[in-house]
Amino acid sequence: MINTKKFYDYLLKKEFDFFVGVPDSLLKNLCACIKDNSDQKHNIITANEGNAVALASGYHISSGKYGVVYMQNSGIGNAVNPLLSLADEEVYSIPMLLIVGWRGEPGIKDEPQHVKQGKVTIELFKTMGIECIILDDQYEEKIDYCYDYIRKNNKPIALIVRKNAFEEYKVPKTDNPYTMTREQALETVIDCLKKDDFIVSTTGKTSREIFEIRERRNEKHSNDFLTVGSMGHTSSIALGMSIGAKNNIYCIDGDGSFIMHAGSFAVIPSVAPKNFKYILINNGAHESVGGQPTVGFKIKVKEALLAFGFKNVYEATNEKDITKYMKQLEDKELQALIIYTKLGSREDLGRPTVSPVDNKKAMMEKFKNNK
Numbered sequence: 556m557i558n559t560k561k562f563y564d565y566l567l568k569k570e571f572d573f574f575v576g577v578p579d580s581l582l583k584n585l586c587a588c589i590k591d592n593s594d595q596k597h598n599i600i601t602a603n604e605g606n607a608v609a610l611a612s613g614y615h616i617s618s619g620k621y622g623v624v625y626m627q628n629s630g631i632g633n634a635v636n637p638l639l640s641l642a643d644e645e646v647y648s649i650p651m652l653l654i655v656g657w658r659g660e661p662g663i664k665d666e667p668q669h670v671k672q673g674k675v676t677i678e679l680f681k682t683m684g685i686e687c688i689i690l691d692d693q694y695e696e697k698i699d700y701c702y703d704y705i706r707k708n709n710k711p712i713a714l715i716v717r718k719n720a721f722e723e724y725k726v727p728k729t730d731n732p733y734t735m736t737r738e739q740a741l742e743t744v745i746d747c748l749k750k751d752d753f754i755v756s757t758t759g760k761t762s763r764e765i766f767e768i769r770e771r772r773n774e775k776h777s778n779d780f781l782t783v784g785s786m787g788h789t790s791s792i793a794l795g796m797s798i799g800a801k802n803n804i805y806c807i808d809g810d811g812s813f814i815m816h817a818g819s820f821a822v823i824p825s826v827a828p829k830n831f832k833y834i835l836i837n838n839g840a841h842e843s844v845g846g847q848p849t850v851g852f853k854i855k856v857k858e859a860l861l862a863f864g865f866k867n868v869y870e871a872t873n874e875k876d877i878t879k880y881m882k883q884l885e886d887k888e889l890q891a892l893i894i895y896t897k898l899g900s901r902e903d904l905g906r907p908t909v910s911p912v913d914n915k916k917a918m919m920e921k922f923k924n925n926k
Contacts, residue, residue, distance in 0.1 A: 557694050559588045559724040565695055569702045571623050571652055573614050574598045575607040577815075579627035581656030581716055583845030584724040586625065590847065591726050600847055603787065603815045604630035608637040611651040621705055625654045627844070628676045629669065629784060633815075638683060642711050650705035653685070653713040663718055667911055668758075668784030680713050687713045690720055730898050731839055731852065733872055737896045738764045740836060741807070743874040744894075745769075747881035748805065751925055753918070754779045755793035756807040758786045759843030760900050761836065765807070766907040776909055777917035783907070787815030790833065794823055797831035800922055803885065804830055810837040810851030817859070824864025824889055832884045833865070833891040838898050846898060856893055865891045 562585065566572075574593060578586045578600065589598050601607040604626045611622025626634065634653075642649040659665045659673020680687045686704065688697050701712050741764050748754075756762045762781035769776050780796070782789050790813075793806035813820075813835055823831070839852040857868045866889040869880035877894060884890045907914070 556722045557690070557692060557720055559584045559721045560592075562694050562721065563588045563592060565698055566623065569698055570620055571698075571702070572597055573611065573618075573620060573622045574625065575601055575610045575614075575622060576625035576654075577601060577604050577607065577627070577630055578841045578844045578847040579625065579630075579656035579658070580844040581627070581658060581718055581720070582625055582654065583847075584721040585654070585716075586845060586847055587726045588724045589625075591724070600841070600849065602817070604633040605635075605637050608634050608642060608651070612637070612641055612647070612649045615649055615651065621702075622651045623654060624651055625656075627656045628658055629672050629786070631655070631672075631676070631679055635683070638685065638711060643684070644708070644710045648709040649711070650709050651711045652701050652705065653711055655713050655715050657689075657715050657717050660717060666783065666906065676715070685711050685713055687715050689715045689717065729840075729846070729848075731895075733838070733895045733897045735873055735894075735896050736899060737761065737836055737838060738768070738900065739874065740871075740877060740894045740896050741765055742768055743877045744805070744807065744834065744881065747878055747885075748778075749803070749885075750778075752778065752803045752805060753796065753800070753921075754805050754807055755789055755796060756781055757789040757809045757812040758782050758784055759809065760904065761807060761809055763904055763906055764900065766909075767905055775917070776907075776914060777921040779914075780918055781907055781911075781914055783911055787812050788819075790823060791816075791819050793833075794819075794827055794831055797828050798826075800830065800925075802830060802922070802925060803832055805832045805834060805884075807834045807836065810835065810839060810856070811841045811849045813856070814849055814851065814854075820860065820863040827889060829888040831889075833860075834884070835860075835891065835893045836896055837893055838896045840898055842898060842900070860891050860893075865889050867891070868893065870895070 607624045614622045659669030797804040837851045841847045860868045868891045871877045
């Protein structure tokens with residue numbers, strides 16, 4: 556394993572001192588080290604990976620230095636447009652170092668949403684004309700190569716990071732003022748649902764907890780669409796579902812997901828039918844990939860949703876308030892509920908044992924039977 560702090564220090568030695576991106580579970584130790592040793596202007600957790608590429612581009616243009624963009628390989632999709640239409644050598648020719656967590660690496664067991672992405676990661680970069688270097692213990696040589704490459708070619712290069720590449724980097728645990736766990740909140744939300752209501756839940760621990768709640772209750776999973784990938788698109792999936800169904804569709808989103816593609820909410824209120832219900836669980840962190848902070852507590856989410864066009868936005872910090880406001884969501888049009896929770900989840904939290912395809916088929920059958 557690579558000593559995380561020494562890796563970070565060597566990046567600084569090569570004048571890689573501007574870090575931007577979206578945290579990844581394979582990079583959580585590196586992200587923790589960067590956060591612990593960089594000021595806020597030199598480590599920016601962006602809304603999405605495309606934003607990060609644009610930030611690194613602007614930094615290079617004004618400073619002449621090279622930005623470091625960190626991301627999970629699932630985020631390549633968000634980065635493709637600015638990589639090809641901004642940073643590419645046939646456009647503005649902007650160099651930067653991409654550090655990419657290789658989820659779903661062939662031969663390494665991983666979750667279903669990562670398998671296809673892992674298979675095509677290297678080929679995607681090759682197709683874009685971006686050279687890939689796989690990180691190993693000889694990290695100084697790899698960083699030297701990347702530095703020399705981008706200086707010479709004025710274009711991005713990708714450093715691909717395998718699972719367990721970095722040693723653990725411990726930082727003090729952080730928390731927020733709230734006392735309710737996300738799982739308690741989800742249990743209360745599910746208590747309030749009717750048997751023909753449907754859920755579309757965001758990627759990460761939210762969907763994992765919903766699955767386990769149903770398991771504990773010996774309930775079927777056909778009413779829950781567990782969005783295991785596609786971060787930031789939960790609300791759009793739920794919108795499309797609500798247009799195609801008469802049942803109530805409850806979108807259970809997270810603050811990181813909401814922020815990633817907040818532009819969706821400029822459209823949702825203008826077309827959402829009465830059966831579209833929006834719930835945002837805000838703990839101020841990308842908890843599923845290491846707990847790095849979002850700006851979920853720094854922005855006025857309630858005011859933003861009202862400005863987008865929601866008629867009412869309620870806020871809850873306990874089970875009693877959730878139960879109270881779920882009634883408002885059920886009865887009225889264009890209502891949203893923000894639930895504030897503490898950080899943390901059970902150490903024994905499992906993962907869905909139903910495949911995404913089977914999850915989809917079961918839900919489609921349930922919709923069919925409800926018509």
